[in-house]
Structure formats: C-alpha cells, structure tokens
Amino acid sequence: MSGGKIRAVARNAGLALGLPVALLALWWIASAGSANFYFPPLQTIAQMFVEVWVSPRIFDDVLPSLGRLAAGYFGAVALGLIIGIPIGLSRTLRNVLEPVLEFLRAIPPPALVPILILLAGIGDTMKTLVIISGCIWPVLLNTVEGVRGRDEVLEDVVRSYRIRGLARLWHFIIPSASPQMFTGMRQALAIGIILMVISEMFAASNGLGFAIIQFERSFAVAEMWTGIIMLGLIGILLSQIFRLVERRMLAWYHGLRQSQRPGG
Amino acid sequence: MEDTARTTGGGLRGRYLMRVQALIGLIGFAAVLELTPRLGLVSPRYLPPLSTIVVALANEVQQANFWAALAFTMRSWAIGLTISVLAGASLGILIGSSTVLQAVTRSTIEFLRPIPSVALIPIAILLFGTTLQSNLVLIIYASFWQVLVQVLSGVQDVDPVARETAQSYRLGHWALIRYVIWPTTLPYLMTGIRLAASVALILAITAELTIGTPGLGKELSLAQSGGAVAVMYAYLIVMGLIGVLVNVAARGLEHSIMPWHPSLRSEQSA
Numbered sequence: 001m002s003g004g005k006i007r008a009v010a011r012n013a014g015l016a017l018g019l020p021v022a023l024l025a026l027w028w029i030a031s032a033g034s035a036n037f038y039f040p041p042l043q044t045i046a047q048m049f050v051e052v053w054v055s056p057r058i059f060d061d062v063l064p065s066l067g068r069l070a071a072g073y074f075g076a077v078a079l080g081l082i083i084g085i086p087i088g089l090s091r092t093l094r095n096v097l098e099p100v101l102e103f104l105r106a107i108p109p110p111a112l113v114p115i116l117i118l119l120a121g122i123g124d125t126m127k128t129l130v131i132i133s134g135c136i137w138p139v140l141l142n143t144v145e146g147v148r149g150r151d152e153v154l155e156d157v158v159r160s161y162r163i164r165g166l167a168r169l170w171h172f173i174i175p176s177a178s179p180q181m182f183t184g185m186r187q188a189l190a191i192g193i194i195l196m197v198i199s200e201m202f203a204a205s206n207g208l209g210f211a212i213i214q215f216e217r218s219f220a221v222a223e224m225w226t227g228i229i230m231l232g233l234i235g236i237l238l239s240q241i242f243r244l245v246e247r248r249m250l251a252w253y254h255g256l257r258q259s260q261r262p263g264g
Numbered sequence: 265m266e267d268t269a270r271t272t273g274g275g276l277r278g279r280y281l282m283r284v285q286a287l288i289g290l291i292g293f294a295a296v297l298e299l300t301p302r303l304g305l306v307s308p309r310y311l312p313p314l315s316t317i318v319v320a321l322a323n324e325v326q327q328a329n330f331w332a333a334l335a336f337t338m339r340s341w342a343i344g345l346t347i348s349v350l351a352g353a354s355l356g357i358l359i360g361s362s363t364v365l366q367a368v369t370r371s372t373i374e375f376l377r378p379i380p381s382v383a384l385i386p387i388a389i390l391l392f393g394t395t396l397q398s399n400l401v402l403i404i405y406a407s408f409w410q411v412l413v414q415v416l417s418g419v420q421d422v423d424p425v426a427r428e429t430a431q432s433y434r435l436g437h438w439a440l441i442r443y444v445i446w447p448t449t450l451p452y453l454m455t456g457i458r459l460a461a462s463v464a465l466i467l468a469i470t471a472e473l474t475i476g477t478p479g480l481g482k483e484l485s486l487a488q489s490g491g492a493v494a495v496m497y498a499y500l501i502v503m504g505l506i507g508v509l510v511n512v513a514a515r516g517l518e519h520s521i522m523p524w525h526p527s528l529r530s531e532q533s534a
Contacts, residue, residue, distance in 0.1 A: 038387070038391060049279075089462045097289050104502045104504070106510070108465060110466065111471055118310050190378070197380060202473075224387075232378075232383055
C-alpha cells in the first residue's frame with residue numbers, strides 16, 4: 001500500500017468515525033455527573049449494559065425475541081411471495097383485490113395486537129401472527145408491482161421460446177421482480193422489529209420489549225437505557241445483514257443499473 | 265391504471281370494467297367477513313359478523329369521545345408529520361449540498377436510522393407521560409428519517425452537468441438550491457412525505473396503544489379491556505379508512521404539485 005492509499009483509508013475512517021465518536025464523547029461528558037434521574041451518566045449505562053446483557057438474559061430475552069421475529073418475518077415473506085406472484089400475473093385478480101388490499105394494508109399493524117390476543121391468546125403464536133400480519137403487506141404489494149412491471153419484450157421472448165410453467169417463473173418472473181421484492185422485504189424487516197417489541201410490551205413473560213417495559217415500570221432507568229441501546233444495536237445489525245444479503249443476491253441488478261446510469 | 269391503458273387502449277370500457285371488478289372485490293370481502301362467523305367457521309365471539317361491527321361503528325360515531333379521540337390522533341399525526349418534513353427537508357438539502365457534511369454525517373445517519381422508534385417508548389413514558397408530546401417523540405423519530413433519506417438521495421441525483429453549468433454562470437448558493445437542486449429533489453421529497461405520512465399514522469396509533477395517550481389507539485385498548493369485540497373491529501375499520509385516506513391524499517398531493525413529472529418515482533431509488 002502506498003502512502004497516499006493509507007492516507008485515503010485513514011481519511012475515510014476518520015470521516016466515518018469522527019461524528020459518532022464526537023457525539024458519544026459529548027454524551028459521556030454532558031452526562032458525567034448527571035443527577036437527573038432520567039438521564040444517568042453514560043458511564044453508568046455502559047457498566048450496566050455489560051451487567052444486564054452479558055448474562056443469561058441473552059438466552060432468556062434476546063433469543064426468544066429474535067426467534068419470534070424470524071418465524072414471523074420469514075412466514076410473511078413466504079406468504080407475500082406466494083400470494084403476490086399470482087396477483088401480479090393476473091390483471092383481473094389485481095383489479096378485484098386491489099381495493100381490499102389497499103384497505104388491509106392501511107390498517108396500522110400495531111392495532112392488530114389486541115385483536116390477535118383475542119384470537120390467539122398471548123403466547124408465541126400471537127406474536128408470530130402479529131409480525132406476519134404487519135410484514136406481509138410491503139412484501140405482497142411490492143411483489144405484485146414487481147411482477148406486474150416485468151419487461152414486455154422479455155415477456156414476448158419467453159413466449160416465443162415457449163418457456164412455460166416453473167421455468168418461466170424461476171428464470172423470468174422471479175428474477176425480474178426480485179429488486180422490488182427486496183424493497184418490500186427491507187420495509188418489512190423494519191416493521192417486523194417494531195411489532196416484535198410491541199407485541200412483547202403488551203403481553204409476554206420474556207423478550208426484549210418485555211424486559212424494557214419491566215425496567216421502565218420499576219424505574220430502573222439505567223437498565224432501561226441499556227435495553228434501548230440493545231434494541232438499537234439489533235436494529236442496526238439486522239439491517240446490515242439484510243444489506244449484505246441483498247447486495248449478494250442482487251449483484252447483477254446493481255451492476256446493470258450502474259452501467260445504465262447516464263453520464264456514468 | 266397504466267396497465268389498463270396499455271392493454272385496452274385506455275378506453276372507457278376498460279375503466280368501467282375495472283370499477284366493476286373493484287366493486288366485486290369489496291363486496292366479496294364484506295361477504296367473507298359477514299359469513300365466516302355466521303357459518304360458524306370462526307366463533308362470533310372473536311370475529312363478529314360485519315353487520316354487527318357496522319352497528320357498533322354507527323353507535324360509536326354518535327359519541328363525543330370518538331370524535332375527540334379521532335381529533336387527537338389526527339392532530340398529533342399532523343404536527344409530527346409537519347415537523348419531520350420541515351426538519352428532514354431542510355437538513356437533507358443542507359447536508360446534501362455539501363460533500364464534506366455528507367461524508368461526515370453518513371455513518372451517523374446509517375447508524376441512527378435503523379433504531380426502531382418503539383425503543384423510545386419507555387423514555388417517552390417517563391418524560392412526557394400520556395401527553396401529546398409522547399406521541400410526537402415517536403412520530404417524529406420514525407418519519408424524520410423517511411424524509412431525510414429521500415431528500416439526500418434526491419440531492420445526489422442532481423445532474424452534474426446542470427450543477428457545473430450553474431456554477432459557470434455563477435449562480436449564487438441560494439439560486440443553485442432554488443433552480444437546480446430543488447426541482448430534482450422535489451419528487452424524492454414527495455415520496456418521502458408519502459412514506460412519512462403513513463409511518464406517522466402507524467406510530468400515532470402505536471403510542472396511543474402502548475403508552476395510553478388519548479386517541480383512537482387508546483379507545484381500541486379500552487374496548488379490548490371492556491370485552492367489546494365489535495367495537496374493537498369498528499375502530500380497526502376506522503383506522504384502516506384513515507390510512508387509505510392518508511395514502512390517497514398523499515398521492516393526490518404528489519400529482520397536484522408535480523403535474524410536470526413524467527412518472528412518479530418508486531421508493532426503491534434510495
């Protein structure tokens with residue numbers, strides 16, 4: 001590595017880390033001697049973080065939450081794709097279902113929690129159903145849009161070559177809709193995390209949302225802050241994982257767009 | 265709609281057929297909601313027939329507290345959305361028009377954005393209790409990022425040639441923003457507003473449900489604790505209708521502000 005390259009890397013690292021470090025330092029200093037009950041010193045929170053989360057709590061609260069999130073999220077993705085593809089393919093189906101889907105999508109998903117408690121009790125089934133019922137809409141609607149917007153010329157090519165059935169689905173329809181599908185899945189992930197927390201805040205005996213609301217109710221403010229930070233870290237981690245997966249699976253698409261950009 | 269235009273030549277008949285099909289869909293949906301409990305597929309204790317729900321809704325609509333709750337929800341939605349749009353748009357243009365600021369803030373934005381706004385619920389409870397401010401904390405945190413991120417990618421989309429031309433003509437900083445950056449960014453901003461409008465509604469209801477601030481969400485949880493199942497579904501319908509209205513209004517706004525724009529941009533441009 002040449003000196004210039006090293007300097008460029010250092011510059012980028014400095015730019016990426018500068019503001020976060022400065023903000024954290026500011027928080028640390030500003031809260032250092034804080035006697036404010038709601039804003040304990042960051043130092044206390046940091047120590048508490050290790051105490052609270054590097055413990056069996058990882059298995060008792062974090063993992064059950066993530067498990068329910070995974071079950072609900074992947075369930076919603078599967079259902080969204082399975083229902084969305086036929087709707088995207090058939091104009092009649094789309095016209096018939098569109099107003100109904102518009103309405104169902106517009107219901108704020110957290111409002112379904114009380115209803116689903118009624119239907120499925122307060123166990124894991126309810127929480128998984130809550131996550132499914134919220135996450136399915138972005139996946140479903142984006143799949144419909146993606147399938148609908150497939151390239152007409154390619155459609156004709158596929159027809160001329162008499163590519164039908166599963167081959168058409170697998171080699172033409174799913175790939176051409178996949179960028180939109182991923183957009184939907186990205187939106188669904190953010191909604192899923194929210195619903196995971198909310199369903200646990202309503203009724204649960206374990207989980208992140210449950211732990212945070214317990215801390216808040218017992219006025220364990222430093223512990224509550226560690227829970228909030230933990231949630232934030234999980235949100236960031238999951239969105240990074242999603243981005244990696246998307247970049248890998250849609251590498252062809254990003255390359256295509258790059259080459260089509262006018263003027264480079 | 266474009267779809268119909270393409271295959272049927274956009275004739276009146278195509279549009280008429282579409283309306284009929286939409287109506288069939290809605291009637292079918294209503295029939296399913298009415299018949300599932302009537303035929304005993306689901307116990308009416310959990311899903312009352314649609315007619316019962318409609319009666320409950322008609323009853324609710326006559327109560328003063330229904331309208332008070334609706335007004336509270338919509339007020340926190342409007343205030344929260346306005347603040348996030350103003351803050352998101354101005355910060356987005358400020359950050360976007362400077363490469364240094366962009367480089368410095370990128371990692372922080374990437375870091376803060378995925379933090380779920382519901383993580384702030386306990387802080388909102390402790391600081392503000394069941395007041396409007398609690399709603400606003402959640403609404404603004406969630407919808408601000410939607411606007412900011414869209415505006416940032418809009419500013420990045422400015423044609424470099426146009427920017428350089430403006431510089432050659434020595435357009436001032438404000439003129440550059442007004443005549444070069446703003447027109448490119450506007451469609452992205454509108455997408456941001458549309459996304460933020462529905463997110464803000466979701467978070468308003470969420471805050472009311474979990475924190476207990478007055479509003480439609482609280483009425484729903486009151487109905488739940490009172491075991492008034494039909495009333496719960498009535499509120500769900502009201503929320504869905506408001507959500508549809510918000511979406512329709514946001515799309516209408518896009519069309520009326522940017523009639524010149526060839527196609528409305530999709531969300532995935534980020």
